[in-house]
Amino acid sequence: MCILRRGIPPLRRSITKCISNLSTTAQAAIDAKQPNLNPNTAPPFPPLPPSTIPNPGNSMPPGFNASVANLPIFTLPSRVTPSSRSDAALGKALVDAWRRDGIIQIAMDRGQRQLWADAQAASRAFFRRPHREKAACVDDRSYAGYIASGEEITDGVADYSEVFTVTKDLGAEDPRVRAGWPCHGPCPWPVGGMKDVMAAFKGRMGEEGEKLLSLAELGLGGWLASYAGTSGRGIGSHTDYGLLVIAAQDEVGGLFIRRPNQDEKFANWEKSAAGLNEDDENWVYVPPVEGVHTVILGDMMQYLTHDYLKATPHKVGLNTRERFSIAYFHEPNFQAVIKPLERVGGGIGQPVVNGVEGIHYGTHFTNMFLRSYPDRITTHRILAEDRCDLLKKPELRMTGAIPA
Ligand SMILES: O=C(O)CCC(=O)C(=O)O
Numbered sequence: 001m002c003i004l005r006r007g008i009p010p011l012r013r014s015i016t017k018c019i020s021n022l023s024t025t026a027q028a029a030i031d032a033k034q035p036n037l038n039p040n041t042a043p044p045f046p047p048l049p050p051s052t053i054p055n056p057g058n059s060m061p062p063g064f065n066a067s068v069a070n071l072p073i074f075t076l077p078s079r080v081t082p083s084s085r086s087d088a089a090l091g092k093a094l095v096d097a098w099r100r101d102g103i104i105q106i107a108m109d110r111g112q113r114q115l116w117a118d119a120q121a122a123s124r125a126f127f128r129r130p131h132r133e134k135a136a137c138v139d140d141r142s143y144a145g146y147i148a149s150g151e152e153i154t155d156g157v158a159d160y161s162e163v164f165t166v167t168k169d170l171g172a173e174d175p176r177v178r179a180g181w182p183c184h185g186p187c188p189w190p191v192g193g194m195k196d197v198m199a200a201f202k203g204r205m206g207e208e209g210e211k212l213l214s215l216a217e218l219g220l221g222g223w224l225a226s227y228a229g230t231s232g233r234g235i236g237s238h239t240d241y242g243l244l245v246i247a248a249q250d251e252v253g254g255l256f257i258r259r260p261n262q263d264e265k266f267a268n269w270e271k272s273a274a275g276l277n278e279d280d281e282n283w284v285y286v287p288p289v290e291g292v293h294t295v296i297l298g299d300m301m302q303y304l305t306h307d308y309l310k311a312t313p314h315k316v317g318l319n320t321r322e323r324f325s326i327a328y329f330h331e332p333n334f335q336a337v338i339k340p341l342e343r344v345g346g347g348i349g350q351p352v353v354n355g356v357e358g359i360h361y362g363t364h365f366t367n368m369f370l371r372s373y374p375d376r377i378t379t380h381r382i383l384a385e386d387r388c389d390l391l392k393k394p395e396l397r398m399t400g401a402i403p404a
């Protein structure tokens with residue numbers, strides 16, 4: 001999924017969201033049979049230079065009092081090779097950085113910069129359109145399309161941001177759409193070139209997500225990517241639902257995160273983490289840095305790793321100018337039943353309890369959208385037609401080994 005978002009003070013910030021998770025028949029579940037993970041013995045990755053933007057805290061929205069992050073910028077290899085010592089060291093450095101900072105920065109390559117610029121231009125052009133045209137971009141079978149300011153709800157409070165969400169674009173003839181699977185349907189694109197731009201962007205971000213999962217796998221000492229199955233305020237405090245969120249914001253700024261803290265216990269799939277600690281002092285402002293993606297972790301990464309890697313609580317503050325951001329959500333397959341890994345972090349994580357039922361990702365995903373968009377036509381249709389009942393059907397739940 002990709003999310004394009006715009007925020008115009010005092011009312012909006014805008015985001016384009018890209019979500020990757022909807023099911024493809026070739027993709028399967030996250031299986032319980034992971035190997036035990038061994039401590040990573042690779043040498044530490046060399047220290048990276050800190051980011052060098054002048055006075056990074058200057059872009060912090062007014063009314064916030066937070067420390068300002070100064071994060072290293074990592075560069076990813078063009079391909080991840082499991083036997084490579086430097087890739088193993090990089091993976092370990094990424095895992096350590098997520099555990100320390102809750103967020104990492106990745107330098108965009110030239111192609112990604114171009115795609116980001118194209119997606120930003122398409123997003124700005126879309127959000128400039130008259131309300132009537134934007135409001136027509138909805139479909140009652142999927143959550144793709146336009147979300148007006150105030151329509152998104154976090155912890156019972158409306159978010160003042162405009163959103164365009166991109167999910168897998170499935171036509172009316174697709175068997176899953178015909179069968180009425182929740183959240184499966186067409187993407188109601190606006191006229192113009194946005195569809196092609198976002199398809200290219202989403203494809204490239206999907207590769208990046210897979211690369212990051214491979215590196216995380218190396219950093220955790222074994223397993224992961226093959227199980228993931230690719231496939232009046234700003235925005236209130238929340239965690240995102242899937243594995244990874246790769247995002248980029250423009251120069252205006254507004255993103256805050258919380259560093260992982262063992263004393264903070266939350267499990268968004270059991271009890272909503274939305275609104276958690278919204279107003280306390282432990283927020284870290286993440287200033288915009290040109291030419292980087294940030295990557296935070298989602299609920300399923302936390303569940304898979306028994307909190308060894310925690311979902312990153314984050315929120316967006318209203319700034320004095322409109323802000324645009326794009327987020328790509330790298331998610332498990334809709335049909336995946338996710339089971340926690342046996343061991344993570346060289347055995348530091350808790351061993352899995354045998355027989356654990358696991359989380360059906362499609363159910364978690366649908367629940368999160370029902371909660372965030374209670375008044376959307378898609379929500380009304382899911383409820384009116386009892387579509388959530390389908391989520392219990394075996395064909396919507398895939399367990400067992402991943403096909404080669
Ligand atoms: O705009 C951002 O930087 C983040 C947006 C966000 O958290 C979301 O869409 O889930």
Ligand SMILES: [Fe+2]
Pocket residue numbers: 238239240314
């Ligand atoms: Fe988010």
